[in-house]
Amino acid sequence: MNIGETLLKLWNESGFNAIISGFLADGGWKSLVMIAIACVMFYLGIVKKFEPLLMVGLAAGCLLTNLPGANLYHSELWTAFMAGEIGFGDILHDGGLLDIFYIGVKTGVYPCLIFLGVGAMTDFGPLLSNPKSLLLGAAAQMGVFLAFFGATLLGFTGPEAASIGIIGGADGPTAILTTSRLAPQLLGPIAIAAYTYMALIPLIQPPFMKLLTTKKERAIKMEQTRTVSKTEKIVFPIVVTIFVVLLLPDTAALIGCLMLGNLLKECGVTDRLSDTAQNALMNIVTILLSLSVGATMVAENFLALETFYIIVLGVVAFILSTVGGLLVGKLMCWLSGGKINPLIGAAGVSAVPMAARVANTEGQKANPANFLLMHAMGPNVAGVIGSAIAAGFLLKVFGA
């Protein structure tokens, strides 16, 4: 064996050579930019603690997919898949590790399993004790539809605009499921925008809360809600599944899994399954989901003007959803004779429990003896159902 030839072969096949020799012609610089973006994402996740459980995986996926020669993810295979030229069997045969993980996103399995875990971790008691919270969960979907409208004005197609709008639902799994079905080429930037803005809720929401409410309104102390019986908590997921899925069958996967997870938690006879859904299963799926979504951030798709639009429209969607919740919160405050604190409307944007915590914090700033957390949890979990219904509607209108 000739050592010189072996070393030359090693060099020729290395990623360093791919970047240097194809720096300009083959987009080597783009790989470097994407590697830098992955490092920024690592920083945001690890140092700034922006949704770290997902951000670290997203960054790792982005890094691995943009290292030349790694061949873990092949966007060209998925383009051929979308065109109907190849099937899942070909992906399993010819794809890399991240292609195989990505099948779980493409089939919608991961977001639904995440919803199973979310359901098992959610207490719908505050919602049941105050059903009017559902109105705030609906109001706070305003950003979804206004951002959708804005995206169409910027020239995005209907399915793309729907995927961008759903960022306003502030619900990661819902955004991923909708985008993977309607506009998979935008999955990377949409997932990044959704999870980054969810982490930034304590910065995004308070200025609008202060702008749209008076100090007197923010200081309103709400009455203690009634105690909800165990039987009600068991009946609720079954009733929601029946009504929502009958209304919008496209929500069956998301709502079905969310409510099954909640039933496992509340029924009292499936503690082991509830524990698995909340912990082991949730953690495994989070790793697979974040890695495979991060892998879709290939330079050719990500470094485009559309990504900038998505980032801007995403924050607009979040703000408009917050405004929608606050405005209906103010209306309910007025109609109830000042018994409802309008701040809880902002918690209708989903992002459980971050948005409810922000409402509680702002309430306490106006009145230190004000405890809004449990009152805000009602609209907060209503927002999860609301964003799933919004996604179901958009999938129904724009789905193939």
Next chain:
Amino acid sequence: MPLLTIPGEEAGLQVMDSLITAVLGYAVVFFGLVLLMVVVTMIGKIFAAKAAKAADKAPAEEPVTEVKEETDAPTAPGSAGDVKLHNVEPKIAAMLMAIVADKMQKPINELRFISIKEVE
């Protein structure tokens, strides 16, 4: 372009179609959650009525003498009598007492709470 023929990855949406879709989508979300609100309210009322019925039945079944015995029963060892609550729910008071005992690392029956008042 009629609304139901909007899907199509290549075609851009007409502004009016897009606006109608947005308004319709928001309305559908409201309709779905209002429907759910009605159902949840009804379920809540049914369960509340059942609980009220059960509460009405319960005292009738108990003999009067037993109730008297209970009220006359001696307090638990170490108990320091009643605590006066001012504008505080008994549940909240119990929680506060448990927190104080926990923070002080003392058994709750060795502490004496005289009154609990909400500070406005």
